[in-house]
Amino acid sequence: MTIWGCRGSVPTPGRDTIRYGGNTSCVEVSIGDGTVVVLDAGTGIRALGDDLQRRSIRRIHLLLTHLHLDHLEGLRFFGPMWDPEVELDIWGPPSPLVALRDRIARSFSPPLFPIDLGHVPAQVTFHDTPRGPWSIGAAALRAGFVVHPGPTVGYRIESGGAIFAYIPDHEPALAGVILGRSRDWVSGGSLAVGADVVLHDAQYSEDEYPSRVGWGHSSVAAAVAFAQVVEARRLVLFHHDPGHDDARLEELEERARTVAGTNGLAPPALAREGTVLELG
Amino acid sequence: MEDRSSKHLVLILAREFASNLATPMMLTDEEGTLIFFNEAAEQIIGGTLAEAGELPFAEWSARAAPRTADSELLPLERRPAAIALHERRAAHERFVVTGLDGADHEISVTAFPLFAHADEFLGVVAIFWGA
Numbered sequence: 516m517t518i519w520g521c522r523g524s525v526p527t528p529g530r531d532t533i534r535y536g537g538n539t540s541c542v543e544v545s546i547g548d549g550t551v552v553v554l555d556a557g558t559g560i561r562a563l564g565d566d567l568q569r570r571s572i573r574r575i576h577l578l579l580t581h582l583h584l585d586h587l588e589g590l591r592f593f594g595p596m597w598d599p600e601v602e603l604d605i606w607g608p609p610s611p612l613v614a615l616r617d618r619i620a621r622s623f624s625p626p627l628f629p630i631d632l633g634h635v636p637a638q639v640t641f642h643d644t645p646r647g648p649w650s651i652g653a654a655a656l657r658a659g660f661v662v663h664p665g666p667t668v669g670y671r672i673e674s675g676g677a678i679f680a681y682i683p684d685h686e687p688a689l690a691g692v693i694l695g696r697s698r699d700w701v702s703g704g705s706l707a708v709g710a711d712v713v714l715h716d717a718q719y720s721e722d723e724y725p726s727r728v729g730w731g732h733s734s735v736a737a738a739v740a741f742a743q744v745v746e747a748r749r750l751v752l753f754h755h756d757p758g759h760d761d762a763r764l765e766e767l768e769e770r771a772r773t774v775a776g777t778n779g780l781a782p783p784a785l786a787r788e789g790t791v792l793e794l795g
Numbered sequence: 796m797e798d799r800s801s802k803h804l805v806l807i808l809a810r811e812f813a814s815n816l817a818t819p820m821m822l823t824d825e826e827g828t829l830i831f832f833n834e835a836a837e838q839i840i841g842g843t844l845a846e847a848g849e850l851p852f853a854e855w856s857a858r859a860a861p862r863t864a865d866s867e868l869l870p871l872e873r874r875p876a877a878i879a880l881h882e883r884r885a886a887h888e889r890f891v892v893t894g895l896d897g898a899d900h901e902i903s904v905t906a907f908p909l910f911a912h913a914d915e916f917l918g919v920v921a922i923f924w925g926a
Contacts, residue, residue: 609912611911611912611913646915659804660803660804660805660911661804662804662807662808689811690804690807690808690810690811691807691810691811691814698801699801699802700801700802700807700810701801701807702804702807704801705801
């Protein structure tokens with residue numbers, strides 16, 4: 516698993532964010548059988564696209580958690596989109612009102628962009644995420660709706676005995692207390708249960724969260740509580756606030772480690788652009 | 796892949812809504828199993844959620860024994876929760892029920908079905924008032 520972007524809300528380049536990166540959400544998961552799964556299309560996907568083209572990858576599955584701009588804005592600059600030999604399957608949360616393709620097409624239309632989605636050279640297919648489990652190559656997947664404004668899913672990916680959960684935008688505390696509640700009643704609980712790695716929203720400090728309740732994101736303490744209730748082995752703190760520089764992020768990482776204590780969860784770690792994690 | 800199903804987000808949010816509501820409210824899953832009721836509902840249901848546990852539709856419906864003011868058993872087709880469950884539409888009725896503690900209460904009930912999508916029925920919400 517490679518992190519290509521872990522910033523939340525808006526790209527934040529600059530010398531104060533150079534250690535953890537300023538690109539918005541994008542994670543690559545390479546399955547043992549060669550299948551390439553990309554999670555979200557934030558600005559991190561631009562550099563990933565260059566890398567995939569260098570590796571001559573022609574079949575790509577892009578799994579979108581939702582369509583907020585920081586998870587979609589890189590798609591127009593994803594190199595494989597402009598290669599007619601590429602087959603791109605885009606998966607995303609179903610909406611009761613507008614088809615996935617039509618929602619994405621809005622960002623490929625004037626005045627936001629000069630080229631219509633229908634004129635993209637790659638062979639693009641759109642899929643609503645299934646309600647039950649499904650497979651992509653050797654990976655078994657599940658998607659489930661989670662607490663965040665608008666239709667938003669998290670993903671569970673299992674392959675080679677490893678379990679990875681990706682829930683980058685998530686406010687489980689909005690649906691009640693997390694610790695002490697049955698996992699069945701915790702938003703996203705079934706996606707992350709027993710995961711080797713949970714990559715989870717940890718945008719705010721505990722001091723910041725009370726003034727941002729309902730915005731769809733978590734404090735580091737809530738992220739730790741979530742990882743504990745699902746009995747994950749490792750928590751990666753994701754969706755860094757654009758107002759947090761590298762030093763502030765490291766303070767939050769330290770706070771997360773203090774909250775986590777020593778009860779089976781490995782010390783939480785900050786997501787960092789370029790990080791590669793081997794699972795399984 | 797192992798089935799790790801848990802409550803749908805809509806049910807989780809409905810439960811949290813009920814938890815913060817002063818009006819009695821109960822929640823069933825798509826099979827009619829009573830999966831949650833709030834503190835405000837405890838007096839009428841006659842027990843706490845911990846005491847009652849999850850109850851299948853037939854069981855909690857039988858225990859409540861909904862009946863008219865004249866003590867005639869209310870048929871299923873007039874019970875709001877049953878209508879919401881089986882006919883997938885909202886309904887309202889006034890009747891007498893017996894709580895788990897054996898006490899009778901005259902209540903008004905409004906029940907409606909919960910859908911995540913047009914073809915994805917998740918359960919029933921019933922809100923009730925002491926008459």
